[in-house]
Amino acid sequence: MPAPEDITATLLAERLPLTAFFASVTRDFHLAEDVFQEMCVKAVARADSFETTAHLMNWARLTGKNRAIDILRARDGRYVGLSDEMLALLAQEWPDEWKTDAMQEALDQCITQITPNNLELLRLRYFERRNCTDVAAIMGRKLETVYQALSRLHKTLGDCIRTRLQTDSAS
Numbered sequence: 001m002p003a004p005e006d007i008t009a010t011l012l013a014e015r016l017p018l019t020a021f022f023a024s025v026t027r028d029f030h031l032a033e034d035v036f037q038e039m040c041v042k043a044v045a046r047a048d049s050f051e052t053t054a055h056l057m058n059w060a061r062l063t064g065k066n067r068a069i070d071i072l073r074a075r076d077g078r079y080v081g082l083s084d085e086m087l088a089l090l091a092q093e094w095p096d097e098w099k100t101d102a103m104q105e106a107l108d109q110c111i112t113q114i115t116p117n118n119l120e121l122l123r124l125r126y127f128e129r130r131n132c133t134d135v136a137a138i139m140g141r142k143l144e145t146v147y148q149a150l151s152r153l154h155k156t157l158g159d160c161i162r163t164r165l166q167t168d169s170a171s
Contacts, residue, residue, distance in 0.1 A: 002047065002050055002052075002053060002056060003047065004044050004047040006053075007043050007044055007047050007050065007056060008040070008044060010053055010056060010057070011039075011040050011043060011056075011060065012040075014057065014060075015036065018036055018039075018060055018061065018064060019032050019033055019036045020032075021061055021064070021065070022035045022036060022064045022065070022068050025064075025065055025068040025069060025072075026068045026071070026072060031068070031071065032068065034071075035064050035067050035068045035071065036064065038067055039060055039063050039064045039067060042063060043056065043059070043060060043063075102165060102168060103161060103165065106160070106161045106164035106165055106168070107157065107161055109160075109164060110157050110160035110161055110164065111157070113160065114153065114156070114157070118149070118153050120139065121135065121139065121146070121149055121150065121153065122153065124138060124139070125150065132146050132147060132150070
Protein backbone atom coordinates (compact mmCIF):
# COMPACT_ATOMS: atom_id res chain seq x y z
CA MET A 1 0.00 0.00 0.00
CA PRO A 2 1.70 3.24 -1.13
CA ALA A 3 2.00 6.06 1.41
CA PRO A 4 0.37 9.44 0.62
CA GLU A 5 3.84 10.85 -0.14
CA ASP A 6 4.48 8.04 -2.63
CA ILE A 7 1.08 8.59 -4.24
CA THR A 8 1.82 12.28 -4.64
CA ALA A 9 5.28 11.59 -6.07
CA THR A 10 3.90 9.01 -8.52
CA LEU A 11 1.09 11.23 -9.72
CA LEU A 12 3.40 14.21 -10.16
CA ALA A 13 5.88 12.07 -12.07
CA GLU A 14 3.02 10.91 -14.32
CA ARG A 15 1.46 14.38 -14.65
CA LEU A 16 2.15 14.81 -18.36
CA PRO A 17 0.81 11.46 -19.57
CA LEU A 18 -2.23 11.68 -17.29
CA THR A 19 -2.99 15.24 -18.35
CA ALA A 20 -2.56 14.25 -22.00
CA PHE A 21 -5.03 11.40 -21.48
CA PHE A 22 -7.53 13.74 -19.82
CA ALA A 23 -6.99 16.26 -22.62
CA SER A 24 -7.92 13.55 -25.12
CA VAL A 25 -11.29 13.47 -23.35
CA THR A 26 -11.81 17.21 -22.79
CA ARG A 27 -10.01 18.62 -25.86
CA ASP A 28 -9.03 21.44 -23.49
CA PHE A 29 -5.61 21.36 -21.81
CA HIS A 30 -6.61 23.76 -19.03
CA LEU A 31 -9.66 21.70 -18.17
CA ALA A 32 -7.49 18.57 -18.26
CA GLU A 33 -5.14 20.23 -15.75
CA ASP A 34 -8.11 20.97 -13.47
CA VAL A 35 -9.22 17.34 -13.73
CA PHE A 36 -5.68 16.20 -12.89
CA GLN A 37 -5.61 18.37 -9.78
CA GLU A 38 -9.01 17.15 -8.58
CA MET A 39 -7.98 13.56 -9.17
CA CYS A 40 -4.76 14.07 -7.16
CA VAL A 41 -6.68 15.42 -4.18
CA LYS A 42 -9.04 12.42 -4.30
CA ALA A 43 -6.15 9.98 -4.62
CA VAL A 44 -4.33 11.30 -1.55
CA ALA A 45 -7.59 11.33 0.43
CA ARG A 46 -8.11 7.65 -0.27
CA ALA A 47 -4.47 6.54 -0.08
CA ASP A 48 -5.37 3.46 1.98
CA SER A 49 -7.34 1.91 -0.87
CA PHE A 50 -4.44 1.50 -3.33
CA GLU A 51 -2.60 -1.78 -3.28
CA THR A 52 0.08 -0.99 -5.86
CA THR A 53 1.29 1.83 -8.07
CA ALA A 54 -0.35 0.11 -11.07
CA HIS A 55 -3.65 0.08 -9.16
CA LEU A 56 -3.22 3.80 -8.45
CA MET A 57 -2.54 4.59 -12.11
CA ASN A 58 -5.52 2.60 -13.37
CA TRP A 59 -7.74 4.31 -10.81
CA ALA A 60 -6.31 7.73 -11.76
CA ARG A 61 -7.05 7.24 -15.47
CA LEU A 62 -10.58 6.00 -14.86
CA THR A 63 -11.43 8.61 -12.23
CA GLY A 64 -10.00 11.45 -14.31
CA LYS A 65 -11.80 10.29 -17.46
CA ASN A 66 -15.12 10.06 -15.61
CA ARG A 67 -14.64 13.46 -13.97
CA ALA A 68 -13.76 15.06 -17.32
CA ILE A 69 -16.92 13.64 -18.90
CA ASP A 70 -19.01 14.82 -15.92
CA ILE A 71 -17.64 18.35 -16.22
CA LEU A 72 -18.31 18.46 -19.96
CA ARG A 73 -21.85 17.16 -19.50
CA ALA A 74 -22.56 19.72 -16.76
CA ARG A 75 -21.15 22.54 -18.86
CA ASP A 76 -22.45 21.59 -22.30
CA GLY A 77 -25.38 19.37 -21.40
CA ARG A 78 -23.80 16.41 -23.15
CA TYR A 79 -20.48 14.77 -23.94
CA VAL A 80 -19.51 14.80 -27.60
CA GLY A 81 -16.10 13.21 -27.56
CA LEU A 82 -14.51 9.85 -27.98
CA SER A 83 -16.76 6.87 -27.36
CA ASP A 84 -16.49 4.89 -24.13
CA GLU A 85 -15.03 2.01 -26.15
CA MET A 86 -12.34 4.24 -27.66
CA LEU A 87 -11.49 5.75 -24.27
CA ALA A 88 -11.24 2.25 -22.79
CA LEU A 89 -8.86 1.25 -25.59
CA LEU A 90 -6.78 4.36 -25.00
CA ALA A 91 -6.63 3.66 -21.26
CA GLN A 92 -5.49 0.07 -21.92
CA GLU A 93 -2.82 1.10 -24.38
CA TRP A 94 -1.64 4.15 -22.45
CA PRO A 95 1.91 3.65 -21.22
CA ASP A 96 2.18 2.80 -17.53
CA GLU A 97 5.58 4.37 -17.43
CA TRP A 98 6.36 7.70 -19.05
CA LYS A 99 9.65 7.66 -20.92
CA THR A 100 11.32 11.02 -20.86
CA ASP A 101 13.23 12.03 -23.91
CA ALA A 102 16.76 13.38 -23.94
CA MET A 103 15.61 17.00 -24.13
CA GLN A 104 13.39 16.62 -21.05
CA GLU A 105 16.21 14.99 -19.13
CA ALA A 106 18.57 17.79 -20.15
CA LEU A 107 16.04 20.40 -19.04
CA ASP A 108 15.58 18.63 -15.70
CA GLN A 109 19.34 18.68 -15.15
CA CYS A 110 19.67 22.32 -16.24
CA ILE A 111 16.89 23.49 -13.93
CA THR A 112 18.77 22.10 -10.93
CA GLN A 113 21.59 24.54 -11.72
CA ILE A 114 19.59 27.78 -11.65
CA THR A 115 19.41 30.08 -8.66
CA PRO A 116 16.55 29.87 -6.14
CA ASN A 117 15.39 33.32 -7.30
CA ASN A 118 15.17 32.15 -10.93
CA LEU A 119 13.50 28.94 -9.82
CA GLU A 120 10.82 31.02 -8.09
CA LEU A 121 10.44 33.09 -11.24
CA LEU A 122 9.89 29.91 -13.30
CA ARG A 123 7.45 28.51 -10.75
CA LEU A 124 5.32 31.63 -10.68
CA ARG A 125 5.34 32.21 -14.42
CA TYR A 126 5.00 28.71 -15.83
CA PHE A 127 3.75 26.38 -13.12
CA GLU A 128 1.28 28.79 -11.56
CA ARG A 129 0.63 30.40 -14.97
CA ARG A 130 0.77 33.91 -13.65
CA ASN A 131 1.26 36.79 -16.04
CA CYS A 132 4.43 38.87 -15.84
CA THR A 133 2.65 41.76 -14.13
CA ASP A 134 1.57 39.45 -11.29
CA VAL A 135 5.04 37.89 -11.08
CA ALA A 136 6.60 41.36 -10.80
CA ALA A 137 4.20 42.33 -8.01
CA ILE A 138 4.73 39.08 -6.09
CA MET A 139 8.52 39.26 -6.38
CA GLY A 140 8.67 42.99 -5.71
CA ARG A 141 10.34 43.75 -9.03
CA LYS A 142 9.67 46.07 -11.93
CA LEU A 143 7.84 44.54 -14.88
CA GLU A 144 10.80 45.24 -17.20
CA THR A 145 13.11 43.44 -14.77
CA VAL A 146 10.90 40.34 -14.89
CA TYR A 147 10.89 40.41 -18.71
CA GLN A 148 14.69 40.70 -18.78
CA ALA A 149 15.15 37.98 -16.18
CA LEU A 150 12.88 35.61 -18.11
CA SER A 151 14.70 36.38 -21.34
CA ARG A 152 18.09 35.68 -19.75
CA LEU A 153 16.73 32.53 -18.12
CA HIS A 154 15.35 31.23 -21.43
CA LYS A 155 18.73 31.82 -23.07
CA THR A 156 20.64 30.20 -20.21
CA LEU A 157 18.40 27.13 -20.14
CA GLY A 158 18.48 26.85 -23.94
CA ASP A 159 22.28 26.99 -23.99
CA CYS A 160 22.50 24.47 -21.15
CA ILE A 161 20.11 22.06 -22.91
CA ARG A 162 22.00 22.33 -26.21
CA THR A 163 25.31 21.70 -24.44
CA ARG A 164 23.96 18.66 -22.59
CA LEU A 165 22.42 17.20 -25.74
CA GLN A 166 25.67 17.64 -27.66
CA THR A 167 27.64 16.09 -24.80
CA ASP A 168 25.24 13.14 -24.58
CA SER A 169 25.30 12.53 -28.35
CA ALA A 170 29.11 12.64 -28.40
CA SER A 171 29.40 9.94 -25.72
